[in-house]
Amino acid sequence: MPFSLLVCFKVVQEYERAVIFRLGRLMQGGAKGPGIFFILPCIDAYARVDLRTRTYDVPPQEVLTKDSVTVSVDAVVYYRVSNATVSIANVENAHHSTRLLAQTTLRNTMGTRHLHEILSERMTISGSMQLSLDEATEAWGIKVERVEIKDVRLPVQLQRAMAAEAEAAREAAPSDRRRGKRTRRPTRKSRGRPRHRRLSRHRHRRSRPSEERPCLSFRRDLTLRRRRRRRRLRRQQRQELVWPAAKAAKTANNLRRQRKENDDDDGGEENAID
Numbered sequence: 001m002p003f004s005l006l007v008c009f010k011v012v013q014e015y016e017r018a019v020i021f022r023l024g025r026l027m028q029g030g031a032k033g034p035g036i037f038f039i040l041p042c043i044d045a046y047a048r049v050d051l052r053t054r055t056y057d058v059p060p061q062e063v064l065t066k067d068s069v070t071v072s073v074d075a076v077v078y079y080r081v082s083n084a085t086v087s088i089a090n091v092e093n094a095h096h097s098t099r100l101l102a103q104t105t106l107r108n109t110m111g112t113r114h115l116h117e118i119l120s121e122r123m124t125i126s127g128s129m130q131l132s133l134d135e136a137t138e139a140w141g142i143k144v145e146r147v148e149i150k151d152v153r154l155p156v157q158l159q160r161a162m163a164a165e166a167e168a169a170r171e172a173a174p175s176d177r178r179r180g181k182r183t184r185r186p187t188r189k190s191r192g193r194p195r196h197r198r199l200s201r202h203r204h205r206r207s208r209p210s211e212e213r214p215c216l217s218f219r220r221d222l223t224l225r226r227r228r229r230r231r232r233l234r235r236q237q238r239q240e241l242v243w244p245a246a247k248a249a250k251t252a253n254n255l256r257r258q259r260k261e262n263d264d265d266d267g268g269e270e271n272a273i274d
Helices: 002-008 084-089 094-111 115-120 122-140 156-189 194-207 216-273
Strands: 009-012 016-022 035-038 044-050 054-064 070-081 142-153
Touching (some): 054 094, 070 094, 084 122, 115 122, 122 142
Antiparallel strands (some): 054 070
């Protein structure tokens, strides 16, 4: 009798649950535990279910992105059993099924993204993968708590190309600044020569990209136009003031020249008559 009692009483831990089948049918009331529970030998069968969170390290997956670049991506999935009865009754092996689904979901999600999105939007991709996995595993009694993308490995040739492009961009930035300084120097030295100043400023604007051109160039152009307009007005005013006097002097000179010519002609005629 005491030995039969030891066989009938079972104990499960705080993080475990026991799903009992009596004569092949699932007992009502759900999973038992934690603590002690009673079974009938040769009639009842039970299965222990661990409710603690498990970690699955997804192996590297070769993925072809949307822009036809082959990358190797690996991730980590954190999941746990939320319903012990469903995880035993609805699926043969809930943990193995969840892991296979995680690999497939990782490949499918990465295949719909561009390379720059995979490199810069890891948190967004992880969130979408978590929602997709959680929705698919809900019928198995599994709760996906978190998905993290560990690493994205690019092909060696692509890494070299990106490194060369970045180095070229770093080298081009100082040269652009030096070229801008060289084109600004003639402008400062030739302030008294508007033509040279205008040409050097035009070359400077043409040599710099549109997004790096300062807003002050437009103001400087307006200032120069206003100065030229003032000079033109002053010149016209001076001409208006000086022109009447110059015209009168020219008229007087013409009259004197005509009188002198007339006098010379009269003197020549008198000599001829004598």
